[in-house]
Amino acid sequence: MSGTGISTPDLTDDHAGARALELQWRNFGGIAAFGGAAVTVKCFEDNSLVKSLVQEPGEGRVIVVDGGGSLRRALLGDMLGADAVKNGWAGLVIRGAVRDVDELATMALGVKALGCCPRKTDKRGEGQQDVPVSIGGVIISPGDYVYADNNGVIASPEPLL
Template identity: 65%
Template sequence: MTDFSTPDLSDAAPDARALALALRNFGQVSRFSGEVVTIKCHEDNSLIKQCVEEPGAGRVIVVDGGGSRRRSLLGDMLAQKAVNNRWAGLVIYGSIRDVDEIALMTLGVQALGACPIKTEKRGAGQRDIPLELGGVTIDPGDYVYADNNGVIVSKRPLT
């Protein structure tokens, strides 16, 4: 669903919670939403790689990368897999790379910033666990709505 604005959604759903994070839009799709899959990883995108290889069915991957700006958790190859497997987008508390290529992809991507350095592949991290990001608890199965105004989270679909 791309016909929404997070301010309007938050006005209509006072129980929606906004992430207090300064994320930037990097994907061609600047407004995206979907059911949440969570990943917690630090400077290792092994779990993200596994996740984007699965059918996305319009879901959104929310990644707690610990706010690291030293390694990128998403690049053009993984982003293209996400597009191919129909993920709606990714919200990353960390960095990405290949930003010019990702800007051309029909994918929503919000992240803290960019870093040209790739991650090490150690297979570290956790998936489908509650995350604490920007003052909000995000559970697998919650719903995320992201646009240029920010990211909000809801326990139920808002559109």
């Protein structure tokens, strides 16, 4: 789900099981507050799996990418962002970098990342999908629920809205 009905402070106040990802996130998308069921990716400086995922039906889900925290290569840019919008993804949470930030900011897509970098990744076909990822002290499993706004990113094994 995306939209202004998401407040991570309110969700953490109301749900003891909500876990905050303890990182300083930056908002790069045109939608600041978003949430949905997680599809997880673990990759390092290779966005091959992200590229294939955004071309699938998103059904309001959120792609959670553990990019190892690297700011040397961007795991998302304007072309993949446009595919994500077209295919109905609510957003992406990326422990890593993005690029084409001016274009991403105009898209109806939530994008939280650690930073930006102009360099694209190599496409080596590496990484794992639908595996538990550990981001900011929180383990996120496929199908967990992720919510994000300008206050941060939280996760829960159950829907909070």
